[in-house]
Amino acid sequence: MTPKAESGADERTGSSETDLHAGTGSGPVPDGSTSWDETIRDAVAVANIPTLLMVLVQLTGDLSWIAEPYAVSRTRGMADNDTGGLDPELQAAVREAAAQAIVRWHAGADAAIANPSPELVTRMLAWSMGDDVPLEYGEFLQDELAVGAGVRAASPPVQAPPGFRAVVIGAGISGIAACVRLQGLGLDVTVLEKSDDLGGVWRDNRYPGAGVDTPSHLYSFSFAPHDWSQYFAGRGEIHAYIQRVADDYRVRERVRFGREVVRVVYDEAETRWHLHTRDADGTTGVEHADLVISCVGAFNPPVVPALPGLEDFEGPAFHTAQWPQDLSLTGKRVALVGNGATAMQLAPAIADQVEKLTIFQRSPQWVQPFEKFQQKVPDAVRLLFREVPLYRAWYRLRLEWIFHDKLYKSLQRDPDWADCRTAINSINAGHRDYFTSYIHEQVGDRTDLLEKVIPDYPPFGKRMLMDNGWFRTLRRPNVDLVSDGIASVLPLGVVTTQGETVDVDVLVFATGFDVVRFISSYEVIGRGGRRLREVWDDTDGRAYLGLSVPGFPNFFTLYGPNTQTGHGGSLIHTVEAQLDYVESLLRQLFACGLTSVECKQDVYEDFARQVDDMHAGMVWSHPAMSTYYRNEKGRVVVISPFRNLDYWHLTRRAELDDYLLGSREVDVTAAAPTSDGSSR
Incomplete structure (x- = not known):
């Protein structure tokens, strides 16, 4: 070719x-x-x-x-x-x-x-x-x-007003995609990144076995296909791909590394944003922007439980996202706290190195066959x-x-379904039978594990995990799966909630991230001094299309509330759909000679009601399990209730009628232009 x-x-x-x-x-x-x-x-x-x-x-x-x-x-x-x-x-x-x-x-x-x-x-x-x-x-x-x-x-670049400037916060996958898109539109764009390198979660997560559970050819930018060596790439190849894309599209030239955003404040008099920053050496500064796109992601910051005695533990104790360089686990007694996606990658990768691996699970997880785990593409x-x-x-x-x-139908709760605890409809029950049979097959003669590993809630109620050797690892003689919690930590061990002492040399927390607190790494203050943290009541994040909140003009959050695809798929697909929408907004906005958009309150509230109403009939609202998809009030804040088809229709073209429009010359309350560009 x-x-x-x-x-x-x-x-x-x-x-x-x-x-x-x-x-x-x-x-x-x-x-x-x-x-x-x-x-x-x-x-x-x-x-x-x-x-x-x-x-x-x-x-x-x-x-x-x-x-x-x-x-x-x-x-x-x-x-x-x-x-x-x-x-x-x-x-x-x-x-x-x-x-x-x-x-x-x-x-x-x-x-x-x-x-x-x-x-x-x-x-x-x-x-x-x-x-x-x-x-x-x-x-x-x-x-x-x-x-x-x-x-x-x-498509041609947009005709932005002179001096119009965009700032992207974060240089992970979303930030790189946003920078590439805005550059392609011909905009002046700067990326602020608190670390010294690109990559976001793929920069930070270096634990053994780290990789995607989404196929590599799907976990790719649409504009940058890659010659993947594995069907499901490991962390190193993904990070290298991100670096290559950033270089090919000259993103790195736009990034200011080591510059952490601590506060973003909207100036109503100037109708623009002031971003207060702090450099690695403590130097503070202010960046100015007409458009801000937050790309700090959902899997940040890491969460470590406040266990009594943890500060007295004498060995290494760390979250998987903070894996120490040059750490050797050979011959060590390791306690792994958690059994989610990260633990299921980590445990099989280290089980043959350690003397003893004790895995503490909160609840069992549904796991499906992983046909092409670690398979190279010929x-x-x-x-x-x-x-x-x-x-x-x-x-x-x-x-x-x-x-x-494909899986969407199995996520809908059938009110007439008899067995309402373990399945939510006939299709979902079929999935349960299939996954249960698979678990029996994998456990084999270790029938003592069955009670611990078969969930009592419907499939897809939590994030569905891929089996990269999890059950094979649990069968090893040097691996124990413990369903009891940890009550306290000793200098060289832990005490379970049942009073059993487990000797431990290394304590590893695969306990996830603070995903329900969107944009928690910096403060956002909008029109009238409204703080985004207060608008969201800390953990009750809502945004129109996962992007926009009233009172925060020209501020968009990629991969924001209710945008993760719970039934599977690639976050990149969602992010690019959101960027399609932002591009549509900007094209129409600039064509009308305007410079800012602010989501209308009624549009925001109607969308939030639609999301909640849809979730009420879906598996993630099922009471049989706890999940990080829901906040402490029980509201689903992380997962999208939409099919990819639905979200594509919602984001393919923006409707200016959904927004208050403004510019430095036009009042923000001016009526939206009609389709031919004239004012109503």
Whole structure:
């Protein structure tokens, strides 16, 4: 593929448009003795069959590939379903036809169906999944396919007023995405980062086994596809990817490292924000901005329980996000407090090093099979991802369905469902049976573990975890799973709530983060001196679309309240949808000669009611379990109740009628302009 086709450019970055056509008739070959045709055949021989069928339809225009006898079996759980359940003879026919079609395309032939209609792309996805996909998804899938293939047309920069300045707080994934987008719009943007490097949680979390539980090809910026070495990347590769994107898009040049934001104050007279900062050496300063985008994330700061005696512990004691460099656990007695996502990555990674590992769990977790844990992407398949945009796009689109809205029905509480404690509807009960069977299989003859590891609440009530060797680790003779809490800490041990003493050399807290206190690392003061912390009553965060709060003009929070996708998926997808919305706002705002937006109170309250009403009928409001998704009042503040489809519709175009509009020349209470730009 030519550099043009490799760019994977996105319309909002200002980069060049990408073509589905390679157009050169040549391509990279692994070595001088291998032809391009042979290289493609080697790649297709180990590729995903359902994805190849979709590539065949688009390259050839032959719809018989989504008809009998090529019916794909229903994809189970989170698996890729690489064979599609087809007989070997049919698989061979698909691979041979796909190899021929890709070779022809690479030699210059056009794709027969460059842009499938909404109806066709829905039909194709349904066939590739062996599942029902509602037609209402058509336009969304069409758009997502274009993003994955890199064929969206580039859009022009905005015409911002002279001197208009944006500041992004935080240089993690959200901050980098925001900086790239704002740069692409032609805005003057600065990123303030309190640390000395990029990466956010992927900079800080260095514990053994750290990695994504979302597929790498989904946990990627749409504008920056990557040649992933593993289907689920480890922390090191993810951090390197973030660094590479920041360098490729010249984000680093915009970042002021070692500059912590301590307070953000809106100046009503100047109609702009003043950001009070503190440098690493204690120097204070003030930055000024017309637009502020908060990208401090949800998984910050870490939480460590206030256990009696903890200060007297003689060994290392730390949160997993503060893993000490050069720490050796060889031959140590380790207590791991917590059994959530982090613990399930950490425990299998250290169990063979330690003398004894004691895991303290608060409650059991639902865990699902992790088919491709630590599996490397074969070099031949990596070539397909790099060189054939349609393969990459369809593989990604299938992942979106598997890890996003496919599960949505199982999250709805059926009021007539009889067994209301352990499941919430018939589909959810089926999931429970499947996961329970899997746990029995994994535990094997260690039946003593079953009472400890099978949850008594519905699947998906808490974050669903991926099994990267958790049950295998629990079966080890040097590993104990303890359901009792820790009452106190001794100099070289802990005492459980049942009075048992456990000898400990190293105390590790995998106890999560203060996720219900959004934007807790700095103070935000808006119009009339209103403090955001007070508006949110500390832990009761609400924001229109997870982005905007009345009284705080031109202040947006990415990955804010009610935006995490509880039924699975990638936070990057949500963040980019939010940036689509912010871009839409800015384009319309500047076109009207205005400079600021402030969410209307009634819009904010109506949206909050909608979120609460939807959650009342979903699994996360179920009383059978506790979850970090809810605050101390029981309100769900972290998770979104929307399907990805719904959120896409909500964010694809902003409505200025939802906002009070203003500028330095126009009063903030001026009526919203009509669609043709004239004032009402």
